[in-house]
Amino acid sequence: MRFLTLLTAIFTMGVLASLPARAADYKFSTSIAAQGVKVSSITAKAGQKVLDEDIRWDSKDIEFLQKLLIKKTTRRLNGNDLMADQGARLELTLIKIMPNRPTLHEMTKRIGLNYSSVGLGGAEIEAHLIAADGSDLGTMQYRYFSNNLYDNSTGMTTWFDARRAFDRFSRRLAKELKAESSS
Numbered sequence: 001m002r003f004l005t006l007l008t009a010i011f012t013m014g015v016l017a018s019l020p021a022r023a024a025d026y027k028f029s030t031s032i033a034a035q036g037v038k039v040s041s042i043t044a045k046a047g048q049k050v051l052d053e054d055i056r057w058d059s060k061d062i063e064f065l066q067k068l069l070i071k072k073t074t075r076r077l078n079g080n081d082l083m084a085d086q087g088a089r090l091e092l093t094l095i096k097i098m099p100n101r102p103t104l105h106e107m108t109k110r111i112g113l114n115y116s117s118v119g120l121g122g123a124e125i126e127a128h129l130i131a132a133d134g135s136d137l138g139t140m141q142y143r144y145f146s147n148n149l150y151d152n153s154t155g156m157t158t159w160f161d162a163r164r165a166f167d168r169f170s171r172r173l174a175k176e177l178k179a180e181s182s183s
Helices: 002-018 048-052 059-079 104-109 160-182
Strands: 025-030 039-046 088-098 122-130 136-145
Touching (some): 048 088, 059 088, 059 160, 088 136, 122 160, 136 160
Parallel strands (some): 039 088
Antiparallel strands (some): 025 136, 088 122, 122 136
């Protein structure tokens, strides 16, 4: 039995290694056209698709991801001098999330799942920038989902690619706000 498992693993890794590398599922769009705007507060919520999922994750996972998204975005904006006491409000929405490993909640709902299972993960985020006076300054949508399991299969945590998506989103948001404020 162990020999068969080992043979299957070797075959799978060989197949994965021979596959051509493809770019990740990535999408970006923005309508933010604000000059000299700094952000004073950041909030995050889950979209309806994320809230409706009751097998793969629970409220603890959603809360963790919301806090992580706020933390990464705040850190990036602070590092680029884009935060201020008085400024615009940034509302973030998790449109879609996918874990790389089964969540604890999912393992309790689906018999046979194991934490060693791996998959492709990522996140889709929407940002809405609202001026201090309540006027709409635009939206930004960012989507990143990995499509190459081979690169990340070792050391991958449950939300590995979602974290990567949050990092890339916050970097792109800071770049967009910085470009607008420097013009």
